[in-house]
Amino acid sequence: MATATATAAIVALLLGLSGWRGAARDILPPGPVDAAVGKNVTLATLLQNPEYSFIIWNFNDGREQTHVATAGRAGIRVNEPYAGRASVDATSGALRLSALTTDDSGDFSVSVVSADGETEIAEIQLRVLEPVSGVLVSADAAEAVEHNSTLVLTCAANGSFLRFTWLNETRPVVASDSERLSVEESEASSRLTIAGVLRTDLARPIFCSAANQLETEKSAPFTLPVHYGPDEVTVTASDPSRFVRADSDFNLTCATRSSPAAAFTWYQNETLMDSAGPVLPLEAVRRRPLWREMSRYTCRAANAETERVVASPAVSFAVVDGPEAATVNGESAVELRDAVTLRCTAASVPPANFTWKFNGTLTDVKTPTYAIAEAVYKNTGAYTCQARNVVTGKNVSSTHNLSVKEEGALDEGLSDGAIAGIIIGILAALGVAIGVVVYCRQKVPVESPY
Template identity: 30%
Template sequence: SGSVTFSTALRPPERPFLSVSWTFKGTNVITSTANGDLPGDGYGNRISLDRTTGSLQLRGLTAADSGEYVVTVIPQGESQKQVPVSGVTVRGPETTLIEDQHSASVTCEASGSVRVRAWTKDGRPVRAGPTVTLSPDNVTVSIQPVRSHDGGVYRCRVSNPISSATAAFNLTVNFGPYNVSIVGPSAAPPGRTVTLRCMAHSLPPADFGWEFNGTSVNGSSYVVQHLDEQSEGNYTCTARNAVTRREKSTNLYLRGVGRGGGLNSGATAEKGLLINAPYCYRYFSGCLHTTLVIGRPSAEMEAAPFE
């Protein structure tokens, strides 16, 4: 990082300038009037303005600071030439937008002497990028194609040395479902009530459906009232977005585990030793005869009927 000073050829006037304003790509860097200084977003602690000459120092330089900077200086006595801004409106698409399928433009219009148009989205400056462009006069923000993160409140602030006004537009981008997941245990003791919940990232919120052993259930939750041998198996949740017409599924295998199961009371083990012992499940008649490998990252088991 470094710093740069933009110097003007102006001499300090007998009477202070009515206003000094700097813009970068149509975005306010700082506007200084008799009422005080208004720095742009992200510039507050990076700039120093000499109001007597209009010179500006910019610190903490990054590649994003490259470009054309414009200074506007208005001497005293010219305020009568400024017409207050009014009638600020922001217009955007009225049609339904779907991620990666549609494009959008948001336009800021105003009457009066417009010196600066500054855009923010959800409180952060709007900057040009691979899918976002701003018109030379900063009147229009164009997005092609729209993505989920492009949704939000777009606010346009129009100003001149004697006035300012703001208007906003809420841009909705429908997307998903993404990141479908099931929250709940994959194993529980027999007889236990088990609740599985399905979640997804989606706008509008997704509709959910469950499949288990040929049975379909609608809703975000699936409740197994009494876990037994018949309710063990693969539970599939499908999330559907009615606007994007997309769907995604995920599954969870639910199994029963014995309470107090494992090695029988007569078994002893040493690390790395193979041990044959009965492993009992509450709802089975009898037990399974298992071979456990103690001390491995995950136990390996081979089951055979236990007499």
């Protein structure tokens, strides 16, 4: 009897080693079964109090098949390579393995041999997993330029049967979200390629998660600078008025989004100014020639990393000042019916408003010129011009005196020089005449009356 039993066991073993398959029922649950290195695992069966002559477990690592253990009426026998690590439950036929190593990963088959020699065989995969560790994200560049750079991020980790997930802070990065994104997977790493990098791609930390069936580990946050901009450049005035008081603290401020921060330069009517930085103070404007005049001011923002330069829209304003001292130019004296034109000037920005007074009485004239078509005696008097800057509120005035005289009163006589010349000429002629007379008297004999 013992000989027959041993013979049956050998036959069943040979059948199992040969990979023979008989009509099968559900002997094992679906796999794979995952377990950690150094831990224990039980490969359970679906058998309930089976009647069998032998239950035989074999292992195939993809290269060769090895006998693990056999359970029979004579007891349980464990093959030498698994001695001390393997056991079979005689009731259910389950195989228990301890102190697992990665070499235990493979296909385990169980052969159930009935008393009449019929054999049923089933397989299940065991995956012995190394723990996940050392999850690290690296990049192929230290920085990127928006729209210009293509960036490759690599996530590497230790462990078995790893799956990788990329996270933009907490949101999963899915390659199908954009034509710019692609992911390549390998057994121990994952590569995320970002073409035409945008600032939003790395605005938040990037994480990589590596996992297998047993555990998950997350990388440290990964950040990388993305240089961008300047974006649209704006200029804001501290006072929106087109007229700025010369003694105010007025300034223009230039702003834009840029990484790194943009460098700013200022232009007056397209001419570079000697002022740099985001703020243009009025003091810098007053150093310019013709600073009082209405001018166009623009700001240009430059990013040395992206090599982009963007100009702002122009802001126009000629600094309010004056009026300076007023001056009236015109005739001081005229004759009756002469035309008179008095002109008042006063440097002012914006241009001054003018009013005229005659002998202290306000007139209706509100232009820089006071005109009289034909002068009469009553036009004689004091003409006062007042210049007012409505923005600064400053007033200046100047008075001019006009005298109206009768016709011919202003005819110009001979000048002093001409008069002196005439007198000298007369005296010279007189001298010549006297000399001639004296000479003649000396030459002509005079008859004696006697």
